[in-house]
Amino acid sequence: xxxxxxxxxxxxxxxxxxxxxxxxxxxxxxxxxxxxxxxxxxxxxxxxxxxxxxxxxxxxxxxxxxxxxxxxxxxxxxxxxxxxxxxxxxxxxxxxxxxxxxxxxxxxxxxxxxxxxxxxxxxxxxxxxxx
Amino acid sequence: xxxxxxxxxxxxxxxxxxxxxxxxxxxxxxxxxxxxxxxxxxxxxxxxxxxxxxxxxxxxxxxxxxxxxxxxxxxxxxxxxxxxxxxxxxxxxxxxxxxxxxxxxxxxxxxxxxxxxxxxxxxxxxxxxxxxxxxxxxxxxxxxxxxxxxxxxxxxxxxxxxxxxxxxxxxxxxxxxxxxxxxxxxxxxxxxxxxxxxxxxxxxxxxxxxxxxxxxxxxxxxxxxxxxxxxxxxxxxxxxxxxxxxxxxxxxxxxxxxxxxxxxxxxxxxxxxxxxxxxxxxxxxxxxxxxxxxxxxxxxxxxxxxxxxxxxxxxxxxxxxxxxxxxxxxxxxxxxxxxxxxxxxxxxxxxxxxxxxxxxxxxxxxxxxxxxxxxxxxxxxxxxxxxxxxxxxxxxxxxxxxxxxxxxxxxxxxxxxxxxxxxxxxxxxxxxxxxxxxxxxxxxxxxxxxxxxxxxxxxxxxxx
Numbered sequence: 352x353x354x355x356x357x358x359x360x361x362x363x364x365x366x367x368x369x370x371x372x373x374x375x376x377x378x379x380x381x382x383x384x385x386x387x388x389x390x391x392x393x394x395x396x397x398x399x400x401x402x403x404x405x406x407x408x409x410x411x412x413x414x415x416x417x418x419x420x421x422x423x424x425x426x427x428x429x430x431x432x433x434x435x436x437x438x439x440x441x442x443x444x445x446x447x448x449x450x451x452x453x454x455x456x457x458x459x460x461x462x463x464x465x466x467x468x469x470x471x472x473x474x475x476x477x478x479x480x481x482x
Numbered sequence: 483x484x485x486x487x488x489x490x491x492x493x494x495x496x497x498x499x500x501x502x503x504x505x506x507x508x509x510x511x512x513x514x515x516x517x518x519x520x521x522x523x524x525x526x527x528x529x530x531x532x533x534x535x536x537x538x539x540x541x542x543x544x545x546x547x548x549x550x551x552x553x554x555x556x557x558x559x560x561x562x563x564x565x566x567x568x569x570x571x572x573x574x575x576x577x578x579x580x581x582x583x584x585x586x587x588x589x590x591x592x593x594x595x596x597x598x599x600x601x602x603x604x605x606x607x608x609x610x611x612x613x614x615x616x617x618x619x620x621x622x623x624x625x626x627x628x629x630x631x632x633x634x635x636x637x638x639x640x641x642x643x644x645x646x647x648x649x650x651x652x653x654x655x656x657x658x659x660x661x662x663x664x665x666x667x668x669x670x671x672x673x674x675x676x677x678x679x680x681x682x683x684x685x686x687x688x689x690x691x692x693x694x695x696x697x698x699x700x701x702x703x704x705x706x707x708x709x710x711x712x713x714x715x716x717x718x719x720x721x722x723x724x725x726x727x728x729x730x731x732x733x734x735x736x737x738x739x740x741x742x743x744x745x746x747x748x749x750x751x752x753x754x755x756x757x758x759x760x761x762x763x764x765x766x767x768x769x770x771x772x773x774x775x776x777x778x779x780x781x782x783x784x785x786x787x788x789x790x791x792x793x794x795x796x797x798x799x800x801x802x803x804x805x806x807x808x809x810x811x812x813x814x815x816x817x818x819x820x821x822x823x824x825x826x827x828x829x830x831x832x833x834x835x836x837x838x839x840x841x842x843x844x845x846x847x848x849x850x851x852x853x854x855x856x857x858x859x860x861x862x863x864x865x866x867x868x869x870x871x872x873x874x875x876x877x878x879x880x881x882x883x884x885x886x887x888x889x890x891x892x893x894x895x896x897x898x899x900x901x902x903x904x905x906x907x908x909x910x911x912x913x914x915x916x917x918x919x920x921x922x923x924x925x926x927x928x929x930x931x932x933x934x935x936x937x938x939x940x941x942x943x944x945x946x
Contacts, residue, residue, distance in 0.1 A: 356713060356745040363755040374757055388741035393688035394711050401690075401761035401830075448741075466755075467803070472722055475715075475749040476807045478800035479782035480790045482753060 352473050355447040357410060358402050362459035363466075363475045373461040375406040378414060381455035384471070390444045392436050396429055399443070411446065419446075483571070484515060484554040485538050486644045487524045488589070488628070490547055490652075493678070494519040497547040499879035499894065500681050501526075507684040508540045521630055522591055523642055525554060535647055544651040544708060546677045552626060552644025561606065564641045568610075576610045582622035583615045593631035593638060603627060607643075651677070654707055657737070664736055665728040667698045667721060671768055671838075675883070675892075676704035679766055682879070682894045683836040685710035689763035692828070694751045694821070697721050699730040701766040706739040710764065717778070717809075719748030752779045752812070752820055760897075762828045768838040769817055772935050776928025777817060778809035814932040816918065818870045822895070823915065826874040829897035835875065840890045841868075841882075842937030873907040874898050888938055 360376060367373035404423045411419055420439075429440040436444075456465045457473060464481065467474050489497050498517060505512045513527040528537045535553070542551040556568030586604045588595060595603070604627075614622070624646040629638035658673035660666050671679070679701060685691050687709035693701045696714030698721060705712045714730075716722055722730055734743040749755050770777055782788070787808055791799040799805060818839060825835040869880060875895040882891050929936040 352745050352747070356747075359713075359757050359761065360747075360755045361757045363749065363753045365753065368758060391687075391711065391741065394690075397688040398690060398711075398761070401759070403757070403759075451745075470723065471745070472719065473745075473747040474719055475747060475753075475755040476717070476719070477750075477753055477780055478791070478805070479780070479784075479787040479808045479810075481800075482781040 352468055352471050353448060353451040354407070354410060354414075355398070355402075357452070357457075358407055358447075360457070360473070360475075362461060362464060363477055364459070364462055364464060364481050367459055367461045367464075370461040373459050374403070375410050376457035376466070377460055378410070378452055379456040379458050379465065381414060381452045381468075383414065384451050384453040385445075385449055386451065388448055390436065390441070391448070392430070392440060395440060395443055395447065396426065399423060399429075407447075416446065416450070417442070483534065484525055484527050485534070485647070486552040486554045486557075486628070486642050487526060487542070488549045488552065488626075489522045489524060490549065491522045491591070493547060493675075493881070493883060496678055496881040496883075496892065498524075499881055500545060500547045500678055501541065502879070503682045503684055503894070504541050504545060507686060508537065510537060512541070521640070523628055523630055523640070525557070525642075539648040542648045542650050544681065546650065546652055546655065546674060546681060548650045549652065550649045551647050552642075553647055554642065554644050555625075556643045558641050559639060560637075561603075561641065564643060565606070565609070568607075568643055572610075576612075579610070579612055579614075579623060581614050583617040584612055584623040584625060585616055585618055585621045587624065587626045588629070589626055590629040590638070591631060592633055593629055593635070595629075658703065658707065663733060665698050665724055665730065665733050666700075668774075669768075669770075670698050671700040673700075673704075676700045677707065679836050679838075679892060680704035680708055680710070682881075682892065683764035683766045683834045685712075685764055685766075690761065691764040691766055692756075692762050693766050694749075694754070694824070695767045695769050696730065696746060697768075698724075699733050699746070701768070702730075702743065703733055703737060703739070705764065705766060706734065706742040707737065709742070711742050711744060713744035713746065715747050715749040715754075717748065717750045717780075722746040722748060750780045751817075751824060754824065756828065758827050760828060760830050760833075763830055763833050765821075765825050765829065765833075765835045765837075767821065767836070769821060771840045772814055772928060772932045773840075773938055776811045776935070777814055777932055779812040779817075780807055781810040782808040783810050784808075811928055811931050814934055815870070819872075819915065819918075822870055822872040822875060825895070826872055826897060831897060831899045833897045834878070835893075835895040835897070837893050837895075838890055839870075839893055840888060840934050840938075842888050842934050842940075869893060873911050874900075874903045888934075 362373040408419045424439050429437055431437050452468050453471050455468050458465045510529050510532055515525040515527055517524040528534045538551045542548055555572045556564050558564035558567050588600050626644055628642040630640040631638045654677055655674045660670055685705035685708040689710045691705040691710045691712045693714035696702055696716050702712035702714050730746045734740045793799050821837055876898055878894040878896050880891055880893055882889050
């Protein structure tokens with residue numbers, strides 16, 4: 352489960368949706384994996400404004416990864432004048448697209464419900480008393 | 483100049499909407515000068531302020547419902563008229579085509595020509611005086627004569643002549659053929675219609691697409707083929723995880739698009755874990771029709787299961803690693819409404835929802851009868867009523883694939899900008915949804931909840 356995907360995921364329980372504490376989910380006993388893939392600069396530039404930057408910083412520090420800049424990088428910080436990808440863009444690619452949680456649990460900060468991640472696949476199905 | 487599109491003569495209702503979706507993706511609109519569902523030839527015009535050949539190439543190169551696009555050199559109801567039209571439209575161009583290599587091709591739809599006839603037809607075009615070498619493979623210019631025959635007619639009723647600009651993206655159909663895909667399931671969507679769906683959803687590099695019922699990943703794979711980044715979920719986690727060495731992820735590896743696949747996870751749309759914010763460019767899905775099994779969502783009708791269930795040792799059952807959450811029947815129409823409402827909260831402005839919906843075969847006949855007895859309702863209105871609507875979504879197109887006793891429709895919606903949305907209609911819609919959620923439906927069996935399922939099985943009874 353890539354760190355980018357985790358920026359789109361919150362607690363599946365309806366009553367948690369309105370509680371700011373439910374996002375981001377907090378990784379527990381997370382085993383990280385690193386998979387090298389091709390860089391997609393257009394996608395990262397397009398998706399960056401849609402991310403919750405604060406949540407990404409929280410997640411990154413909870414996982415003990417490199418600390419992120421205070422604010423979302425600007426277009427100029429991602430692409431050099433020569434059109435080449437900057438180090439900032441490369442770092443974001445590694446963090447968002449290549450780093451993932453292979454196994455562990457994702458915990459809701461509001462209700463404490465935990466979602467298991469196995470082989471990179473998370474399970475968000477709820478028991479009937481929580482639906 | 484005008485352009486001629488050579489369509490496939492199948493899935494007719496998908497053809498124009500796919501072309502329009504691709505035009506829109508490229509930021510222009512095409513003007514349809516002639517189009518008929520009965521003919522594989524259509525004539526279009528591009529806006530004046532863009533380069534036409536570039537536009538034609540961009541329009542057709544990833545299209546699935548066409549074979550190729552041609553610069554139209556002439557058209558006519560017989561050869562005399564065709565030659566006259568070619569002279570009128572292109573005489574000033576001939577000079578520049580005199581030297582380069584070229585070839586002619588004859589494409590007779592619903593008809594055939596003997597070798598001698600073909601030669602005579604090609605030679606009748608000799609007045610253009612092309613003197614370059616005739617090359618069958620990769621000539622500089624590829625010209626085609628199109629003949630449109632009515633079924634069983636002796637001679638064609640319409641002729642066209644054109645210079646080929648670009649071939650379509652139909653090659654992808656062979657590549658994505660289900661027979662050669664390592665991991666599929668019983669309801670995997672075939673390659674051709676998956677790719678068309680991805681075109682309608684305007685999947686493209688830099689964009690993000692999501693499939694809430696991904697199964698073995700047919701739609702995400704098709705979207706990734708066009709460069710979109712994708713992710714998906716399914717209520718059946720087994721379909722995402724797959725079996726030894728065969729799963730959604732290995733499908734992406736097979737097609738070399740792993741870098742575009744983010745993740746798949748187990749989730750239910752009615753209790754979605756997605757953060758509510760508008761970050762999706764496309765939502766593509768083929769929701770379960772509930773024919774094989776009744777349609778289900780998470781939850782239970784049993785009172786005992788509304789409480790936390792404890793095992794004999796006092797451990798909560800849902801924390802066990804092999805726990806399978808109970809599911810309850812759900813109304814098919816509510817599911818479609820849920821998808822629409824979910825889409826409005828998740829799609830960016832002008833983002834697209836592409837959703838397949840089954841229609842029982844006898845629906846149209848019933849409706850026709852009803853509209854005869856109730857003359858104040860136009861048949862179109864009647865039809866509109868059946869298609870799920872949402873104030874924040876504009877229905878862009880509705881394409882039908884016919885089967886023997888039923889059919890299914892690909893519905894494409896565009897997320898309106900908030901400024902375009904009728905505020906009162908949206909408020910009324912929300913109230914209605916809330917009312918449905920609180921009061922719910924008293925129906926509980928699979929057939930009561932799913933009109934399509936009921937009609938589907940009635941259809942079978944009538945036949946036996």
